[in-house]
């Protein structure tokens with residue numbers, strides 16, 4: 001039995017449950033039930049209530065308090081005493097208030113487990129994707145990109161095994177009818193009501209759709225449940241057009257869809273999500289060393305862009321957890337407010353996918369080694385991560401609350417590369433003398449950086465607002481500017497202020513924005 005994890009990579013996490021699995025019998029009405037993880041019943045029930053509430057109220061987070069995080073953070077000696085302690089409720093509220101994230105279709109009461117990125121969220125998400133592309137494609141000499149379509153021939157999913165095996169084993173509570181994923185259930189009775197469970201049943205989690213005007217069997221296809229297959233079916237095309245030698249990788253970002261049974265925890269798990277996947281093709285026998293290499297590379301990528309080391313860990317699957325063709329899988333796990341859970345998976349997919357597609361398509365999906373005259377079916381190492389989940393963890397790790405002169409300061413200490421707005425331009429006041437030079441500074445900076453102009457309310461409030469959306473630098477135009485053609489740069493984290501001449505402003509800002517340009 002193949003199970004797939006949240007990034008749609010095969011995962012044989014549990015032995016076959018006792019008793020026969022029924023392929024049918026799942027009622028069409030799906031319930032949006034919480035993801036249990038390995039947490040206690042209190043959390044479980046509370047989240048179920050919050051989600052129930054959000055369905056009724058149309059707002060994806062309610063006024064119900066979430067429990068405090070039950071993992072305490074280790075604060076390394078080298079770190080400042082302030083802690084990145086935030087629960088999902090607080091973060092969701094900031095995201096809504098500042099325009100990072102909105103519940104989808106909110107004016108119609110919302111739609112289960114779907115989220116829309118607001119103006120700042122769209123910038124943040126774009127920056128996360130660019131940070132991945134920069135590290136995975138731009139900076140490397142062994143990588144090319146791809147952008148395959150979401151709709152593919154149904155033959156792709158037959159060959160890859162998704163049509164037959166892309167399933168979750170579910171149990172349903174006989175009294176309240178909530179459904180749970182068997183592989184995530186620890187209790188023997190329903191955590192919601194204490195009721196008895198049905199026998200486990202298989203449920204295919206691909207979204208079915210019809211191509212063309214006729215809704216019959218012949219026109220069925222699926223919204224892709226992973227981007228990886230778009231890479232495997234283009235292996236020959238890429239090889240023929242790029243003259244790559246082993247080892248090399250093909251990287252891709254794009255939307256995938258999965259009819260998840262358990263969603264929730266803000267946008268931790270959603271049915272529509274965006275993936276960043278890379279298939280690294282290597283000579284058979286070298287995949288173990290590349291597997292180690294990519295685990296380190298990926299872990300370092302999170303650290304490079306501001307994730308906190310103490311919130312990341314590697315979890316290698318035990319041999320009996322692996323899919324039959326996988327020689328090894330490691331999750332990079334993150335310490336979410338609700339506990340440790342998967343962030344990214346790195347898998348040794350062997351030559352399984354290329355062989356399956358070669359067999360089904362009749363094409364030779366091989367690499368010809370000119371040095372040895374051999375035809376090789378490469379082995380594959382795959383790091384696969386969800387964009388949305390990266391956004392979530394970068395937000396969680398960036399969130400800080402500090403006390404500054406007796407007042408609470410909320411600040412998102414996002415890496416400058418990820419920050420939605422790099423520079424805010426703030427005239428000291430709306431005084432008519434200050435507006436023209438401030439607009440002039442804004443005109444100067446807009447082509448260089450993502451900027452925001454704000455002249456509403458007091459300067460202190462505007463600094464706080466920029467802190468709360470993670471803007472690394474503010475440029476303030478005051479009455480002295482009229483005399484000396486200089487402005488003040490104010491740094492987000494240190495709150496230090498530096499006087500700089502306008503002529504020297506762009507290089508001075510660049511210097512303080514590592515990796516940005």
Ligand SMILES: [Zn+2]
Pocket residue numbers: 173174175176177178190191192193194195
């Ligand atoms: Zn129940």
